Amino acid sequence: MPDAKDREDLLTVGEIARRSGLAVSAIHFYEAKGLIHGMRDWRNQRRFSRRELRILALIKVAQRLGFTLEEIKDTFRDLPQKRVPSKSDWRKISQAWKEALQAKIELATTMRDQLNLCIGCGCLSLKDCPLRNPEDALSAQGPGAHLI
Ligand code: FES
Numbered sequence: 001m002p003d004a005k006d007r008e009d010l011l012t013v014g015e016i017a018r019r020s021g022l023a024v025s026a027i028h029f030y031e032a033k034g035l036i037h038g039m040r041d042w043r044n045q046r047r048f049s050r051r052e053l054r055i056l057a058l059i060k061v062a063q064r065l066g067f068t069l070e071e072i073k074d075t076f077r078d079l080p081q082k083r084v085p086s087k088s089d090w091r092k093i094s095q096a097w098k099e100a101l102q103a104k105i106e107l108a109t110t111m112r113d114q115l116n117l118c119i120g121c122g123c124l125s126l127k128d129c130p131l132r133n134p135e136d137a138l139s140a141q142g143p144g145a146h147l148i
């Protein structure tokens with residue numbers, strides 16, 4: 001429970017929406033998804049700490065980078081719940097996002113190169129098409145049956 005000073009710093013849903021540049025409905029959406037956390041004040045009204053304002057900024061950056069809400073939620077699991085994320089927290093998150101982005105770039109590059117094989121083909125063969133059967137590890141052993 002926040003102390004008296006903290007309670008003065010709590011924001012209404014309208015205030016946090018205005019300060020984050022988001023719609024009130026977006027605030028409720030992110031709360032329902034478990035990405036931000038509100039609390040009830042003594043009048044039973046919903047309030048948000050300034051930590052949640054920072055979390056909303058992180059969500060917007062992550063979405064610009066192409067991460068899904070589930071991926072964002074996974075990243076936030078290790079964040080402290082009681083304080084605003086620090087520079088050190090941001091360093092860890094941005095490093096994790098950089099590595100995840102690199103993996104996505106490598107996957108997209110591989111798929112683009114595989115798509116080159118498909119242009120003008122249209123077979124969509126389970127046996128031959130790398131996009132139709134991307135897990136075909138046996139194809140690396142050459143054509144024909146390998147498990148008989
Ligand atoms: S469509 Fe023929 S190889 Fe992909």
